[in-house]
Amino acid sequence: MSQGLQLYKPFLNSVCDTFAMMANIKVYIEGAFSSETDEITSYGVSSIINYTGKIKGRFLLDMQPSVALTLAQNVLGSYYNNERDEMVLATISEMNNVIAGNAVSILNNRYSLGLWLSPPYIFTGKDAVIVLPRIRSASVGCNTLYGKLKVYIAFERGTEK
Amino acid sequence: MNVKHLTPFVDALVKVLNDHGIDNLKRGKLLKKDVMNVDLDVTSVVGIGGGIRGNIAYSLSSETCRHLFVSMGLVNPSDSQRSKILKAVGVFAELIINEAARIFLDGGILITSAPPTIVSGNEMFFIISPVQTITIDIETPYGAIETNIGLEE
Numbered sequence: 001m002s003q004g005l006q007l008y009k010p011f012l013n014s015v016c017d018t019f020a021m022m023a024n025i026k027v028y029i030e031g032a033f034s035s036e037t038d039e040i041t042s043y044g045v046s047s048i049i050n051y052t053g054k055i056k057g058r059f060l061l062d063m064q065p066s067v068a069l070t071l072a073q074n075v076l077g078s079y080y081n082n083e084r085d086e087m088v089l090a091t092i093s094e095m096n097n098v099i100a101g102n103a104v105s106i107l108n109n110r111y112s113l114g115l116w117l118s119p120p121y122i123f124t125g126k127d128a129v130i131v132l133p134r135i136r137s138a139s140v141g142c143n144t145l146y147g148k149l150k151v152y153i154a155f156e157r158g159t160e161k
Numbered sequence: 162m163n164v165k166h167l168t169p170f171v172d173a174l175v176k177v178l179n180d181h182g183i184d185n186l187k188r189g190k191l192l193k194k195d196v197m198n199v200d201l202d203v204t205s206v207v208g209i210g211g212g213i214r215g216n217i218a219y220s221l222s223s224e225t226c227r228h229l230f231v232s233m234g235l236v237n238p239s240d241s242q243r244s245k246i247l248k249a250v251g252v253f254a255e256l257i258i259n260e261a262a263r264i265f266l267d268g269g270i271l272i273t274s275a276p277p278t279i280v281s282g283n284e285m286f287f288i289i290s291p292v293q294t295i296t297i298d299i300e301t302p303y304g305a306i307e308t309n310i311g312l313e314e
Contacts, residue, residue, distance in 0.1 A: 042282070050275030119215055125280075125282040125283060126284050127282050129282060131248065132276075133279070
């Protein structure tokens with residue numbers, strides 16, 4: 001397995017596991033990781049979490065509003081019809097925290113990378129374009145019964161703490 | 162949120178603008194926001210770690226970006242390409258956060274930062290902190306820059 005894939009895999013596995021366990025949503029991975037441009041058109045709801053340690057990087061979870069609404073509904077047990085609802089966004093943000101936390105734990109145990117997470121942030125809006133300068137991301141498209149999501153993972157050499 | 166931890170992010174913004182010849186700045190009041198609705202269409206978010214953890218977001222309009230960055234020398238006057246302007250927003254955010262890191266270090270606090278993320282869109286709604294977000298506007302001759310600060314206790 002390439003070094004990049006060794007770092008990416010725990011994130012993707014964590015997405016599938018966390019969606020299944022917390023929201024009862026099966027995630028179907030479509031294809032392999034591919035290199036991304038530094039400009040991304042958002043599906044609608046995007047959550048980002050940064051990590052730093054011996055290396056640093058960024059994990060971005062981007063999803064269609066229909067996925068975000070179903071996810072919040074399944075996790076919280078309440079019906080939501082607006083992805084701008086604070087509870088919906090807070091749920092996705094926390095889920096991103098769990099996903100990245102699991103992945104970073106695995107990487108730290110496996111490679112002693114000393115990674116720690118920044119607090120996640122999340123946004124939604126019309127025609128949102130995300131620019132991720134300096135760190136080139138790898139991405140993989142995913143599908144669910146409720147819509148599409150995409151996972152972006154990026155690493156660059158950091159400073160040891 | 163410790164107020165002492167807020168001012169370096171605003172002071173750094175003012176210093177970077179002043180250092181690039183942008184004067185006549187007016188500081189607004191610190192406001193507590195329960196939700197972060199942004200009317201301005203460009204936002205740069207930077208994750209902070211080390212002695213302080215959280216996210217800092219600087220929002221401004223595309224027009225303000227264009228005029229400000231031409232004046233600061235970050236883009237050429239002929240560069241109207243949106244992607245170049247957005248990348249300049251990233252450079253601008255890094256200049257501010259590096260300056261903020263220097264101010265914090267002078268006060269004995271080491272902070273680290275992740276590369277910025279730039280988001281462009283309409284009717285944007287952000288959550289950068291699970292607790293609360295503090296906002297302060299800086300009025301420049303080219304338009305307002307809204308600073309949103311979400312730090313963990």
